[in-house]
Amino acid sequence: MNAAGLDVLLKYFPRSFVETLSKKLGINQLYPTQVEAIKSGVLDGRDIVLSAPTASGKTLVAELAMLKTLIAGGKALYMAPLRALASEKFEEFSSFFGVFGYRTAISTGDFDSDDPWLEKYDVIVTTNEKADSLLRHKARWFDKITLLVVDEIHLIGSDKRGATLEVFLTRTKLMPRRPQLLGLSATIGNLEELAEWLQAKPVRVDWRPVPLKEGVYYNGEIFYSDGSSTTLDDHGTPLYDLAYDTLENEGQILVFSPTRRSAVSDAKKLSAITVKFLKPQEFRVIREHVSRLKSVYTDKVTLELLELLSKGVAFHHAGLGLEARSAVEKLFREHLIKAVIATPTLAAGVNLPARRVVITDYRRFNVELGYYEKIPVMEYKQMAGRAGRPRYDKEGEAVLIARSLQELEFLLNEYINARPEKLQSQLASEPVLRSHILSIIATSENVRSYSTLGRFLTSTFYLHQNKDYFFVIERARSILEKLVSSGFLEVEGEKLLPTQLGVRVAELYIDPETATQGLNFFKSREKASTLAYLYMISATPDAQTVHVRRGDEEWLEEKLKVMKEELGFEPPEDDIEYEFFLQVFKTALLLEDWINEVPEDVIVERYDVGPGDIYSLTLTAQWIAFALSEIAKLSGYDVHAVNLGVLSKRIEHGVKEELLELVSLKGIGRVRARNLFNFGYKSLIDLAVAKEEELSRVPGIGKMLAKSIKKQLSSREEGEVDEEQPELGEPGPLDFYLSS
DNA sequence: GGTAGCACTTTATAGACAGCATGTC
């Protein structure tokens, strides 16, 4: 390695820092990506949108830029689209900046660094939504941010979540002292347009640390983009051929499959091959992981996975629980399992490179629109970019599978040699716009009239891209009317003022429509059954629902007969509405089972979901329950507020009310709490009185846990002093000024 | 009468962010 490779950094950093980079962090040379970015001025404080392939060193660019800003006494905010990515970066940054004596914090739905908020940290890692939420809550440290790093900034074009990022960026753009911006992007068709909107410099780098070959497999041959080709041995099916060839050369293969079902079945098929390449010592290590996972999961989905793991292969999709997923990732990274067959979870998710990536189908069924569509080139490129493990593989290879000569041609032209499409702003869709319009008015003092809102909208990417100003203004006007009639805003002449309710809705981060539905529910009844609450929650636009299969209708209708009373209303007549009704009803039943302590395995079977689905379903329901409880409180519906508060806790832990006290202990979940309860420990007092040895006789409670319980209880008795919260409510520094 | 094997028919379809206050299966 060439130590002089770091010379360019001496212009920006003290020599000791550069030496530390080399000695402690093993960074001796800069990648072309980093050189380009520095040439373009990231370290001189310039705003930049950097588009470069996966693993081409974008993270180090961000780290250097952040380090630069920290040395100057500033603070950096790093935003990522997924919680998993945020926590991955948090780990990385903690050690990187730790070496230089700077502190890193993370704030997502999962974790929150508590201490007097995030003020004293130098680097803060969040998800996009969390960053937006912090803005809404007027976090005071926000004006201390001197560098904003937005990872995967191309997410601005995603239909569901793109608008959040767009509004966030528009807001920061309009701040009086805007922080430096570093956007990190995959390859996109209109980088220049995006950068121009952000008033940043577009920087495009195509260099990859591991060269990537892209090709199409047809009739026993891989045809590469450069016109060359290789022939593979025949093992029955294209996927077998590709897998065999990869494993034979001691590589690993990552397969993208369109559905969960096909991912599982492809994994099963490939197990016949992978098992042949599994060495005995590898098998032993895998078995340890498998037996550990067996103690966590006993549902059929995970059991199927565990069986496959022992054969050196795995499937990966969002139905799997968190631990199962990360076990698959870990085993694959350690080269123990040879093949992973994944749904698009992994396309934009955690970094899991493999020598060869196979995309079995360029089409995917669109559940919402109800038809098959071809996946965007950008998504293909993201998947293909996973090919090639730095340091392990000389080159990576991405392969699409063609079924006919025509398709071969089509895939070469439309994917491999195609340019990724242009990013399109997704701001104009109504449900998205209504949330953000309320949020903008409710949480910033400077957009409080039709004209300032109009000016805000003018600064968005949407209007930068589409010149139809009047269309947006019209749509905004109709949304404003609805927000006013729902009681979130008030009009005083030209002025638009948020109500207390409106502010709270924006802070709680729920769709105004969710709040409206909640309020209608509260208004129409003084009390409600648990099932009725669960139904109401699951029917909101923020909720997730489960699918109703053909065979479900029958038993759902049986259930309905018995529970009509409890539900408190008649199901709709209309066919489409009825279909939605059944979906919501099924979801409500699942949640009810969950809070009645029905075992996870049973839920998995009964509702045809995976443990991961249960997790995300309950997480969402719990959040909505909490938010609506707050809305009820604010609107004077005290009974509903209390009921929903309790319900939210029950959903969080999956327990009956009687266990809520026990479950507040660290290390005690629904299962252990029930065991304790059945052994007569029904409250914290009971536990405080009990002896450690007695507690450890309860199934699921070992010596360690018994000790931890006692320790927790004794510290509670002493009454720990709560940490002081910074006062809220002052106008935040994030308010921007739309001076005309 | 029972069943293996095959052809035809039916069925279902990816993912995941947010509050708050501290640590799930």
Next chain:
DNA sequence: CTATAAAGTGCTACC
């Protein structure tokens, strides 16, 4: 709206 693989069902041939 532009599909397809897996699971389910039913039929036939054969013992």
